[in-house]
Amino acid sequence: MTITLYSLCGADAARPFSPHCWKVVMALHHKGLAFEERPLAFTAIPTTENGFSKTVPFIRDGQELISDSFRIAQYLEEHYPDEPSLFGGQGGVAAARFVEGYSQQVVHGVVSRIALSDIHAMLAPTDQDYFRKSREERLGRTLEEVAAGRDAAIAALPAALQPLRHMLGHQPFVGGATPLFADYIVFGALQWLKITTGSIHLPADDPVSRWFDRCLDLYEGVGRAVA
Amino acid sequence: MTITLYSLCGADAARPFSPHCWKVVMALHHKGLAFEERPLAFTAIPTTENGFSKTVPFIRDGQELISDSFRIAQYLEEHYPDEPSLFGGQGGVAAARFVEGYSQQVVHGVVSRIALSDIHAMLAPTDQDYFRKSREERLGRTLEEVAAGRDAAIAALPAALQPLRHMLGHQPFVGGATPLFADYIVFGALQWLKITTGSIHLPADDPVSRWFDRCLDLYEGVGRAVA
Numbered sequence: 001m002t003i004t005l006y007s008l009c010g011a012d013a014a015r016p017f018s019p020h021c022w023k024v025v026m027a028l029h030h031k032g033l034a035f036e037e038r039p040l041a042f043t044a045i046p047t048t049e050n051g052f053s054k055t056v057p058f059i060r061d062g063q064e065l066i067s068d069s070f071r072i073a074q075y076l077e078e079h080y081p082d083e084p085s086l087f088g089g090q091g092g093v094a095a096a097r098f099v100e101g102y103s104q105q106v107v108h109g110v111v112s113r114i115a116l117s118d119i120h121a122m123l124a125p126t127d128q129d130y131f132r133k134s135r136e137e138r139l140g141r142t143l144e145e146v147a148a149g150r151d152a153a154i155a156a157l158p159a160a161l162q163p164l165r166h167m168l169g170h171q172p173f174v175g176g177a178t179p180l181f182a183d184y185i186v187f188g189a190l191q192w193l194k195i196t197t198g199s200i201h202l203p204a205d206d207p208v209s210r211w212f213d214r215c216l217d218l219y220e221g222v223g224r225a226v227a
Numbered sequence: 228m229t230i231t232l233y234s235l236c237g238a239d240a241a242r243p244f245s246p247h248c249w250k251v252v253m254a255l256h257h258k259g260l261a262f263e264e265r266p267l268a269f270t271a272i273p274t275t276e277n278g279f280s281k282t283v284p285f286i287r288d289g290q291e292l293i294s295d296s297f298r299i300a301q302y303l304e305e306h307y308p309d310e311p312s313l314f315g316g317q318g319g320v321a322a323a324r325f326v327e328g329y330s331q332q333v334v335h336g337v338v339s340r341i342a343l344s345d346i347h348a349m350l351a352p353t354d355q356d357y358f359r360k361s362r363e364e365r366l367g368r369t370l371e372e373v374a375a376g377r378d379a380a381i382a383a384l385p386a387a388l389q390p391l392r393h394m395l396g397h398q399p400f401v402g403g404a405t406p407l408f409a410d411y412i413v414f415g416a417l418q419w420l421k422i423t424t425g426s427i428h429l430p431a432d433d434p435v436s437r438w439f440d441r442c443l444d445l446y447e448g449v450g451r452a453v454a
Contacts, residue, residue, distance in 0.1 A: 089316015094403030095326060096318075101393030102329055166328030176321030 002034045004060040006048060009039030010122030015226055017122065017195040019108065019188035020069040021057040022223070026184035027073045029219035031083040035059075042127045069188075070100060073181045086181040099174060099182040102163060107189040110160045113153035115196040116146045122196060154201045161208045168207040172214065179218065187215040191223055198227075229261045231287040233275060236266030237349030242453055244349065244422040246335065246415035247296040248284040249450070253411035254300045256446035258310040262286075269354045296415075297327060300408045313408040326401060326409040329390060334416040337387045340380035342423040343373045349423060381428045388435045395434040399441065406445065414442040418450055425454075 005028065007021035016022075016039040028035045040048055045056055049065060052058060058067035059075075066075045074093070077086050087093040116135065120143055123131055136142055164186060167174060174182040190200045190212050202209045216223040232255065234248035243249075243266040255262045267275055272283055276292060279285060285294035286302075293302045301320070304313050314320040343362065347370055350358055363369055391413060394401060401409040417427045417439050429436045443450040 085318070087316075088318020088321065089314075090403060091312070091315020091319020091407050091409075092317070092322055094315065094319070094398060094407070095322030095401060095409050097397050098329075098390060098394040098401050098409065099322060099325060101390035102325075105389040105393050162332040163325060163328035166332050167325040170324050171321060174322060174325050176317060180318050180321070182318075182322050182325065 001062050002036055003028065005035050005037045006045075006053075006056050006058050006060075007037055007039045008045075008056045009041065010119070010127065011124040012122070013039045015122070015195060017119070017192055017226075018056060019103075019111075019192035020055075022188040022191045023069045023181070023184045024057045024059065024072050025222065026179075026187060026215075026218070027069075027076055027086055027181055029222055030086055030179070030181070030184070031076050031080050033076070033080065033083070041124055042130050069185075070097070088175060088180050092175075092180060092182070096180070096182045096185065099185050103185045103189050106160050107186065110153050110157050111189055111193045113146055113149055114157070114201065115193055116143055117150070118196045157201055158206070158208075161202075161206075164211070165207050168211055172211070179215065183211075183215060187212065187223070191215075195226055228289050229263055230255065232262050232264045233272075233280075233283050233285050233287075234264055234266045235272075235283045236268065237346070237354065238351040239349070240266045242349070242422060244346070244419055244453075245283060246330075246338075246419035247282075249415040249418045250296045250408070250411045251284045251286065251299050252449065253406075253414060253442075253445070254296075254303055254313055254408055256449055257313055257406070257408070257411070258303050258307050260303070260307065260310070268351055269357050296412075297324070315402060315407050319402075319407060319409070323407070323409045323412065326412050330412045330416050333387050334413065337380050337384050338416055338420045340373055340376055341384070341428065342420055343370055344377070345423045384428055385433070385435075388429075388433075391438070392434050395438055399438070406442065410438075410442060414439065414450070418442075422453055 005021070005024055007016045008018035009016045016037065025037065040056060046054060049058070049060065052065050053067040055067065057069055057072060058065060059072055066072050073086050087096060120128055120131055132143055139146060171177065173179040174186065194200050200209065200212060232248070232251055234243045235245035236243045243264065252264065267283060273281060276285070276287065279292050280294040282294065284296055284299060285292060286299055288306070293299050300313050314323060347355055347358055359370055366373060398404065400406040401413065421427050427436065427439060
């Protein structure tokens with residue numbers, strides 16, 4: 001049975017860009033599971049699978065529908081225990097929640113401030129209206145005001161990644177010698193930045209860039225295939 | 228065989244305050260191992276155990292001497308495998324390095340800026356000279372200049388802990404349902420702040436304060452015994 005992954009796209013369905021969806025793409029490849037990705041426009045999400053979820057990613061696996069990237073990873077770990085582990089034990093599951101906290105509370109903030117206008121530009125017109133309204137309400141600023149801080153956000157990115165750089169002084173992946181879901185969590189954030197803005201805005205010899213390249217190399221370069 | 232833990236103190240040997248040493252105190256209790264703590268003044272470290280290590284913590288376990296808090300935790304995990312795990316599997320070991328990166332690169336910076344003058348005041352005169360010289364060289368500022376930014380550092384602390392707060396929305400400890408070494412890593416940073424300044428400078432109802440209290444409750448309140 002092929003799993004269906006509902007993800008997110010703009011006007012071009014061939015360029016899914018959501019950080020949370022990329023986590024699941026990588027997790028499905030990690031488990032070696034066959035899946036079909038169906039990227040949705042923002043405004044198509046509420047009418048898909050009878051409005052099962054307001055957000056993507058969600059997956060259909062036979063009769064099961066599961067939403068939320070972390071819950072999907074836990075579901076895959078539980079239901080496909082014979083495939084390579086996504087967490088490396090219970091300590092890894094628990095610590096991955098902390099990595100999620102770091103990624104969403106620190107990295108996503110900086111990426112948003114860099115990429116917001118680029119994301120808006122990628123969307124179909126209907127989605128642009130939804131996106132502008134929802135994001136401006138959430139941020140309390142116009143997209144143009146956020147865009148004015150873009151250079152400052154790019155300048156702030158290296159410092160935000162310092163915890164990752166420290167870890168990379170000891171090991172090649174957050175997962176240790178090989179990647180785990182914790183890697184895909186942070187990879188998702190930088191892949192989101194790369195697809196929406198064309199760059200991760202870091203020097204090529206930054207340890208974080210080299211780690212990101214190693215992630216792009218995984219699973220026959222699935223991450224590299226979308227640019 | 229009782230393990231000896233060499234840790235750090237100021238003029239009062241009853242108030243060891245080093246974040247890295249507290250990680251090891253908690254790790255030894257977690258493993259249920261008997262140990263004797265010998266707090267050293269900064270300037271006593273190079274003459275202890277024939278100058279084995281320039282920094283504390285280090286431990287003597289029979290014929291073995293091991294330095295560096297993370298390496299000590301790994302040593303304990305390896306040599307006392309029948310006691311409760313400090314990492315919860317290989318994924319937990321690897322992710323703990325990331326937690327260490329976050330703690331040292333994000334939390335320690337803020338704590339230093341709050342606590343530096345208090346630490347200096349706790350030290351014996353000889354250590355004060357060493358401390359002032361080494362820290363002013365490292366920071367490129369005088370202790371007094373750092374102290375001038377104390378209120379700003381206190382104001383910056385809650386945001387620095389946001390990744391932890393996100394995680395605490397899902398589970399009571401970084402280790403999940405129960406604490407692991409990853410908890411002790413961040414606990415060490417806030418215990419350092421509390422012992423040196425008298426407070427963790429967070430509201431009592433902050434989820435991080437409640438987590439810190441849970442850590443202080445562990446092992447018959449060993450963390451609470453030093454104030």
